[in-house]
Amino acid sequence: MKKLLVGLLACGLAVAHASDAGADKAKAGVACAVCHGPLGLSMQPNVPNLAGQQLFYLVEQLRNYRSGKRHDEVMNVIAKPLTDREIDALAEWYASLKIKVEE
Amino acid sequence: MKKLLVGLLACGLAVAHASDAGADKAKAGVACAVCHGPLGLSMQPNVPNLAGQQLFYLVEQLRNYRSGKRHDEVMNVIAKPLTDREIDALAEWYASLKIKVEE
Numbered sequence: 203m204k205k206l207l208v209g210l211l212a213c214g215l216a217v218a219h220a221s222d223a224g225a226d227k228a229k230a231g232v233a234c235a236v237c238h239g240p241l242g243l244s245m246q247p248n249v250p251n252l253a254g255q256q257l258f259y260l261v262e263q264l265r266n267y268r269s270g271k272r273h274d275e276v277m278n279v280i281a282k283p284l285t286d287r288e289i290d291a292l293a294e295w296y297a298s299l300k301i302k303v304e305e
Numbered sequence: 306m307k308k309l310l311v312g313l314l315a316c317g318l319a320v321a322h323a324s325d326a327g328a329d330k331a332k333a334g335v336a337c338a339v340c341h342g343p344l345g346l347s348m349q350p351n352v353p354n355l356a357g358q359q360l361f362y363l364v365e366q367l368r369n370y371r372s373g374k375r376h377d378e379v380m381n382v383i384a385k386p387l388t389d390r391e392i393d394a395l396a397e398w399y400a401s402l403k404i405k406v407e408e
Contacts, residue, residue: 241406248359251357259353272375301356301404302407303356304405
């Protein structure tokens with residue numbers, strides 16, 4: 203329950219930022235950082251890294267969480283009120299982070 | 306259908322390698338490279354990067370694809386025959402790849 207509340211608070215802020223006219227996309231990312239990390243690198247073992255993830259994949263998964271096609275206790279609640287525009291903004295910010303595999 | 310067959314071939318090889326005694330974990334990763342890339346960076350917009358992903362998350366998602374809890378036309382078929390050990394080996398290889406967010 204605590205995890206759920208933290209997630210709701212974090213992503214509620216993210217959505218507020220994402221829906222503001224002229225909002226800085228970076229703010230959306232920062233607001234979800236409680237679980238997904240300040241640069242999209244996860245803070246929890248059961249939460250995925252999102253940095254540099256494929257834009258289309260992120261949009262599709264957020265829509266699946268919103269519709270309930272993909273099940274997750276936290277993400278289903280967070281994604282439910284998101285508009286297509288808010289989903290696009292969040293996905294674009296995470297996808298814009300450049301990642302490199304260190305060899 | 307072509308995508309499905311390519312996926313089956315690629316991950317069939319991955320499983321064969323992962324289940325060999327003493328198999329090099331890298332081989333499992335290489336075999337799934339058709340979709341997920343040679344270093345776990347996706348080759349397709351609807352396929353996620355897996356490089357450096359959280360180990361627990363990868364194991365959980367592969368189990369969810371196997372059970373059908375998470376739906377995906379390709380991954381449900383690929384994951385269905387995997388043993389827990391094979392899932393662990395695949396997840397460990399992708400999680401072992403070190404990623405860095407370039408600022």
